[in-house]
Amino acid sequence: MEFQITFPIPIPIPIQPVLRKTDPLIKCIIDNKADKLRKIIRGRDINGLYTSEDWSDDVTPLSAAVLCRNEEICSYLLGESADPNKLSTNGRTSLDYAALTTGVSLSIVKRLLAAKADPDGFQFYTPLQCAVDRDREDIVKALIEAGASPERNYGVNPELDKKVERMISRLSSQNQMFEKVHQFFSLSCAVGTKKEIEVFRIYKENFFQEHPFIHTVLFEMYYGVIGQDAEQYHQSAIKFLKDTKSADRYIEGVIKRFPRIPQKHWLIALKCLYAALRVSESVSAPVFTDLVSILTKSLQHSGNVQGAIINQLMILNVMMQKTSEQTLGLNLSVYEKLCKSLLPFTRPDYSSLIRVWTYGLFANIYDIAPKLVALTSVPEMILNTAEIEMDAVMKKKLHKLDESLRRPAGSSAVDSLCEETAALSTSSKKKKKKKKKKKKITRL
CATH class of the missing domain: 1.25.40.20 (Ankyrin repeat-containing domain)
Structure with missing residues (x-):
């Protein structure tokens, strides 16, 4: 069955x-x-x-x-x-x-x-x-x-874009502040419809015009263009700073404006600052001090955003290069503040590139105020990264810093020089005493 x-x-x-x-x-x-x-x-x-x-x-x-x-x-x-x-x-x-x-x-x-x-x-x-x-x-x-940025998401919905344009235009006719807002908005719109050379021609005279509410300037919007033609805008902006000799004007302006710029707009201001510092011939002591104050604050709010941190470390590096040695040694409290802000970026949880730039800055500070540098050595990984990523100047700085830090306490070049001077002084005194004794004996 x-x-x-x-x-x-x-x-x-x-x-x-x-x-x-x-x-x-x-x-x-x-x-x-x-x-x-x-x-x-x-x-x-x-x-x-x-x-x-x-x-x-x-x-x-x-x-x-x-x-x-x-x-x-x-x-x-x-x-x-x-x-x-x-x-x-x-x-x-x-x-x-x-x-x-x-x-x-x-x-x-x-x-x-x-x-x-x-x-x-x-x-x-x-x-x-x-x-x-x-x-x-x-x-x-x-x-x-x-x-709020009226230009945000512009180009996504053409019909809505037209409505935004009409409303911004209407508001601009009501008061001067919104007239300035309209200019920022129109520059942003022009980037999508005109060639870079034409945008430059139209807006260059007003590059230092300040936004009444977010306190950026038109130059920053122009420099910050992204997309296919971004490099053209970057180079054009840098050329403008050189040709008009206005890098220092921009730097002084950003120092005044930065405390009022919303945090989400810091990055573009700092990128422009880096460009201006590269163009500038030198950095004065007051400007150096003011910029350290700005950068230490912005570093605290950078989180783990690698690009933002590296940008600020690069700015500090340029500042050190553009400031005379005599000026750099004027105010050690500035370096003390800077060291405290930089020290966290030596931790292994940050990328090797961030740490390389940080150790590079400590190398500069060590030459001025070695006692402020609370490090014992430069990790081998940092030296290896520098060999691949950095130029010869940075490599040399890091190796020099590493050698200086690894010396036993009290055997720095400065200490050695002091010891040699003291030894020479003691030897000289002994010789003088011997001569005096000989003279006394001769007289007797």
Whole structure:
């Protein structure tokens, strides 16, 4: 007798879509129950993401308050350290929702900006573009005043670009500050439509014009062009500094402006500073001191961004080269501050290239103030990297530093010289005493 084993064929059961239930915390905000919200939110993450059926998104309580156009709850949440830059599941911030939602008051937008909401956002379309699309000129104006860049994402959507152009043009007719903003915006637009030589001709006379809200200058925007023609713009900008002998003017200007430049715009200012220092003939003691102050601060905020760190280390290296030895030795407290800022970059968790530049700077400082250099040697890996990546001057500096650091304490070249001088002095005194004794004996 044969047995036939059969397996039941599973019949697919249609999966019912799970309804997105609104979190009770979000429901409180939708229902405008501020008192209940204050109780519920205790012990919960104020910056957490909570489900919302109405918006098909998981949002923060702050974003929910914005979507509900509830300024009272917005104010309360911001007072409790709600983060306006926290992204929802769909990748939107509170400011994105403020720009997109009909009827959101300007005061809510200003509250978000005052709480350090990024005016450029993190989405493919910026809050400014969203506000332009909703014809919210008041919000656009507030965003620009907070540092938003109208040129951000320009060229992605031609129709939207035209609307942005019209609104910026309209704002520029209202006051002088927005007229300057318009010039920055138009330079950015011109890069995509005109040849470099034409862009240079149109804007060169205003290269040192300062943006009224982010405090960069047109020269930095011109130098910072990226893309296919970037090198042309870089070389043209450097030639401009040389031909007009305005490198020192730029350096002095960036020193004054830097404290007011938003951190996200530091990099382009520092790149231009490097170019200007390369062109400049020399660096004075006051300028050197001011730049050390700027660079030590920016190094602290560089995180682990290799390009930014190397750029700043290269700036410091050029500064050391362009400052006379007499000037370099004037103020040791400046070098003490610099050494403290540089020391962390000798750690192995930084790239070998960062460490090479750092040790190179310590080599320069050692020649001026050896006691400030709290190192024992230059690691072999750094010397090897220098052999491949650096020029002969840097290699020589690093080997010299390594030799100096490896000498036993008190046997530096300076100490040796002092010892020799002291020995000669002692010997001379002994000879004089002997001569005096001989004279006395002769007289007797």
